[in-house]
Amino acid sequence: MSVFKAAAVQMRSGIDPRRNVADMEALVREAAGKGAAYVQTPEMTGAVVRDKEQQAAAFTTEENDPVVAAGTRLSAELGIYLHIGSTAIIRPDGKMANRAFLFGPDGERIATYDKINMFDVDLDNGESWRESATYEPGTAATVADLPFARLGFAVCYDLRFPQLFRSEALAGAEVLTVPAAFTRQTGEAHWHVLLRARAIENGAFVIAAAQGGKHEDGRETYGHSLIVDPWGRVLAEADHDEPGVVIAEIDTALSAQARQKVPNLKNAREFALNEVAVPQAALRGAAS
Template structure:
């Protein structure tokens, strides 16, 4: 069974409505190009390192304006839509949350980023996600019409067991929405994405943030769709835009039968 998946590449800022407008514009193009599922990067509607702005502009899980606009959009266009990651308030906490929406406009499942990005980079960049976000605790694998989608967000990519567990729960496709720093992206992004695909014989769908943001943060871009045997099917190296590729569940089954390494776990 085949379907078309589109990954959007954004340069988000701290103005949710502006980011939403960009998502809708690119999604219109993706729909025109035949996308049946659209995926957006981490920090889709709000990218900020300012804790005050984060608290002020993070969306309510049920009543968030941007989330509900995408729910309407998915329903009106009869497509699946993964908001890859956006700050969401719930129970006095802020989560870095993926939201999967069905063509009927239903919020099918959510995933809260488990691995917090707490690092000090050699170039002076410092990130302390655990001080701003509450980490998630549960893995998420959801049945789509074509197979099963396993969810993750950005820094999760560095933890192979996260994806092994998703595969063991039945995942055929792995979503890796990200806002990788330029510094670490240049060194590790491609090889990590291809490795997760090959290790688990899953497609990897990786929409990304790109370019220089308003707060001098620079993200790597290079949104990619990777086949189960590690071939880069499509890549958007830089600038705002989108990529789209045909995904074939039979390729997952075929390569798993040819190289039965996953049966040893």
């Protein structure tokens, strides 16, 4: 089977994981009720919180995490593939991971992925983030086989690193995933174009569940959860920042068709980089 319904769940997670799990559960049930076989939640489903003391209260180990427990329970109860876009997990070494989980219809965990690229940026209007101060970056890309698609993993800022998506596409991924908590500032500028670019250049579907709106900790996220087809067409969009669900039909045969029409994955060639230094005197108007 290559045709299935996929859902992207848009949330506005706060600082209390238990409340966020309740919100997630309601939206996941809505998606499953509409026939989605694969449901994706956004980055930081468990808690969006920047205060260190509040983080200590909200974050825990994988064994004790309420989002992981809910993912196990809901996937089995609803008979779906449930992709927790990410939640903060305390690793056995005491460091923190921004970790995605994929659960199967039997409730078993199929795969995990730790966000590789840390959002360390200085934006306009004084907005600054240092994700590496909290999280340990992952070191491996992940692809997972579902009965109806091969899935590639990413989280939020990973979107700006096309080599990650290319490696997953070359490994056979027909569906690329980008659960996110994009800031409003960067989302308004780059969200749509980057997601469509990753779809087009890899001949793959892209599913991106997003956080949206003004959060308890003061940050603003863009929303606009998207599902994009391999030709770059937007199949479904939450054209707002409110919580909700968007659903689209995925036919993985369209990925094969796109890659046949534009076989750039096969046509890519190795190349060297030549650096040419221009003598200073050769520059027009150069000072003597």
